[in-house]
Amino acid sequence: MLYSYTARSQQSCARSPLLSDTRTVSQNALDDALPNVTVSLSFDTLDGPVTIYRDEYGIPHVKATTVHDAFFGQGFATAQDRLFQMDHDRRWAYGRWAELAGESAVEQDVLMRKFQLRRSVERDYGAINAETRAMFEAYAEGVNGFIETTEALPVEYAILGESPEAWTAKDCLAVFKARHVLMGHMEAKLWRAKTVAALGAERAAELMPQYEKGGLLIVPPGAEYLGDNYDVLGGYVSGAEHVDGMADADSGSNNWAVHGSRTTSGKPLLAGDPHRPIETPSVYYQNHISCDEFDGMGLSFPGCPGFPHFGHNARVAWCVTHAAADYQDLYIESFRGGSSLHYEHKGSWKHAETHAEVIQVRGAEAVEVEVTTTHHGPIVVGEPSSGRAIAFKYTATDGPNMGLEALLMQLCSSSVDEMDAAMRGWVDPCNNYVFGDVEGDIAYLTRGKVPIRSMANAWLPVPGWTGEHEWEGFIPFEEMPRIRNPENGFIVTANNKQVDDDYPYYISVQYATEHRARRIYDRLAEMPNATVEDMGDVHAERVSIPALAYLKLLPGVEPADERSAEAQRVLLRWDGKMDVDAAAPAIFSAFRYHLDDTILRHLLGPLADYALSAGGRGAPHHVSLLKAHLVRMAETDDASWLPSGATWKSLNAEALGNAVEYLTDRIGNDMNEWTWGKIHQTNRPHWLSNAYSWAAELEGPAMPLGGDGDTPLAASYSHSDPFGIAGSSVARYIYDLSDWDNSRWIVPFGASGHPASAHFSDQSVHMGGRRFHPYDYSWIQIGVVRRS
Structure with a gap:
């Protein structure tokens, strides 16, 4: 054409x-x-x-x-x-x-x-x-x-x-x-402020689980976290007085690289999948662009050129996961009015910039918004007229951001050395950047700008008027966590912690649990001669670590009735795989949902309804951390977070009964029909779905998926909407650096955003079936150049 x-x-x-x-x-x-x-x-x-x-x-x-x-x-x-x-x-x-x-x-x-x-x-x-x-x-x-x-x-x-x-x-x-x-920590810091205000600093700190001891680190591969974590209580106590009165104002991935010493071809394999909300069409767009300077193929954001996160050219490949780094701060500003608005800073009063903007609203009156900016950034929470409001400081908007200059350098790079150098100016988002070249090298870099500042900034909004919490530069590029050709022969990242606490700079206090990273690491460790097909098997890894933990406790549970006993027998025969066509994953998920709901409502008290129904990356992420911590407590029979008089055995029995009742009401009496795929399907809203009922007709097909939020085959759901899939793999890819045409990929729906197109959802059936599509890269394979 x-x-x-x-x-x-x-x-x-x-x-x-x-x-x-x-x-x-x-x-x-x-x-x-x-x-x-x-x-x-x-x-x-x-x-x-x-x-x-x-x-x-x-x-x-x-x-x-x-x-x-x-x-x-x-x-x-x-x-x-x-x-x-x-x-x-x-x-x-x-x-x-x-x-x-x-x-x-x-x-x-x-x-x-x-x-x-x-x-x-x-x-x-x-x-x-x-x-x-x-x-x-x-x-x-x-x-x-x-x-x-x-x-x-x-x-x-x-x-x-x-x-x-x-x-x-x-x-x-x-x-x-x-x-x-x-994607940053703004919402998490607002949520922590809310917990401190509602529950007090000591209780809020207790309910802030940190990265688990023994959890898998990224650098060096295979190392486990041995640090002492950060002083949560100290951070909460020091900031509590300032957040009082402000609290009511209101994504994950996997990737990995395998060195040629552990592959059949002798060349690296790179693979992974970004996790974002499912939307119609998908956030990523598959495409291929070629000229005399480069020949690149990968996933782009519609509206932005190049392949920022996932792609390759003729010699190098790259992919990312979110690094969970902290590069957004919140400053509580103290304002005074008069002829113009001013805010306090280090004993003097500075002029605050203000202007009005008008939002035109289809079918309704326009809305006027007053925008206020201090030297920390724009006011995003609260009203300056009240005397206090919160400013937002963010690496991507604080001063000129030239990070996207890396896009062209990526496409023109020819080695991991050049790829590493190309990321020097990258700003946002901070990523776990995994890359490799056709010469056989693989590498890891935490890319992006991470500011250096006081640890108080890590936890809560901080007072902006004291001058004690300003940024003091950024972690030097040369000192960012990185590794090249590790001894074990592979690199794994899954939003887990990068380095131990002997690293001299603060990166984050909030990471995903090690569950996905651990399963991927263990699978790769079993593969001395990995192939593209083996990488597909890792993508399909769906054994739930939390499920295996709770299954160990089930033999001691006394079911309340015969139906619960039947469900218990199904679980005890189960291997922990979250298969789409099996009943055990549905029973386990309903059991865990009710168990978590009981304990979380007890722990969070007046915040429970909000925390369990909120969106975004604040309360929901904290809830996921609490759920992971409950798994570890159950394994050790630690009852310190349970309601008074309750035991793990009693709560497990109650949750099992509630699960059976829930699934009976939702699916029917036949337990054989309680397959995971019947309740675990994609929500795939169109952007206009909240406004117009007809927009539902423009959505992609619902896809039953295996896995859940704790498995590499990722398909998470929110506590407020069990078990509809809110976030999932929005692409899967495998790059074979010995033969690009032997690579694989797939997205949830298709290349086209037009519902009448044959390519609107032609990849859906294979996405749900854990299959991949061929990857036509060479112009011979595409059919443009004839074979000799």
Whole structure:
């Protein structure tokens, strides 16, 4: 499919709404939204011919000669498949989503306006180098090339009677920021402030489990955590007086690399999967771009060029997990009014910058937002007029951020040395960066900027007026945790702790449990001659460590009735594998849910309802840590957190009975029908689902999945919505550095965001079945170049 382009004037694409909020979307409307992917066009901005080939899954392969044309092609192809998703992320970043979604989006838009991402984008764009600006500009030209020439727009525009605005180079920065601004520790610090205010510093500290002793570390591979953890109580006590009165104002991955000394081919294997909320279409976009300078393939964020997190070129491959690093701080500011707003800092009063912004709301009155900024950052919680409010300081928005200059350097790197050097300027998010090259080296780096400051900042919002909690630079790049070709022959990261406490800098107090990392590590340790197929088996690893722990306790439980006894027998015959078609995983999950619910409500008291129903990364992450700690307490028969008079045996018996009742009500009396897949299915909302009932018709198919949040085959659910999958693998990949064409990958739905496309959900059946799709990288394999 040849695309040779000439500029045309932009067409008017606005249309009248096709339907009301309650009518169905017609098939004709869906069909009319499909773009023409066989058309031949020309644009005078191109340096030469650009060809976009689409493989059997609709994945685009862009072949160009120059760097400019490669990114033009990437922008064009992405807009063909994902234009409305790109528009959503741009509006989300700028606090403009209510213009399409109405009042349901106002609260979100208010927060995003307060983050002031547009302002930081303007600053970043002025600071990045010319090569990076040219990359963004070429990508934007490609997006606009599609908008200007297409006769078919995504169906959402037709339904809403809207049309897309032109894409700008700055928008590429904005969508990347929007996808990461809520991945830091801001919400965790607000949640801790709430627990201190409600429960007191001592009780809040007791309920803050830290990384477990003996938990798996990343560096060096196989090392276990032996440190003493941080002084939680001290941090809570010192900050408690300042958070009083402020408390009521209100994602995970796996990856691993195996050295050639442990593979059949003698060359490295890299694999992994990012975990994010499931959405329609998926957050990541599979594509391939090639020119004389590079030949890269991987997963990109629609709206942003390159392959920031997952990809490879002809010589190196890279992948990430979230490092759980702490790079967001909250400062309680002390304000005074008068003719203008001022805030206190080190005994003097500084002028606070304020301005008003207006949010346009579809179908409702506009909303005015007052935005206030101090030298710490924008005010995101509270009102300055009350005298106290919280400012948000974040590496990605605090001063010029040139981190995305790394995107082009990644694509042009030829060795792990060059890859490591390319990450020197990376800012956000902080990642566990795992990479390898075709010469046989594998490496790990904690990439990103981590500020150096007082430990008080780690726990709670800190007073901004004292000057005692300012940032004092960043951890030097040369001293970031890293390793090259470890002796054991492989590297594993799964949001677990990077290093022991002898590391001289503070990175974080909050990590995922070791469960996923431990299962992956143990599986790889058993593979002296690993293959791509073996990596697929690791992806499919679904043995639950918590399940194995609780199963050891079940023989001592006295069931309340025969139905509970039957459920107990099913569990006692089980091997702990969270298989989609088995009943035991459903019984165990319902048992654990009710056990956790009883204990957590006792522990959290007045905060329980909020904690168990909240979204985001604050209370939910804390709840997951508490659940993991309960597993360890159950194993040692530690009853110190149990309600008065309760024992593990009594609570286990009660939870088992509640599980049987729950599954009977939900599925029926036949226990053989209680398969995990019947209750463990993906929630896959469209971005407009909260606003319009018809948006449900644009969602991808529900997928029953095995695994859960504690297994490498990840499919987690929130406590407030058992057992609908809230977060899961949003891509799986295996890179074979001995033969790129022997690599594998898959995403939850498909390449296209158009519901009428054959490639809207053609990968779903294999995603649920733990299978992978072939990975066509070489132009011979794609079919462009004939074999000799």
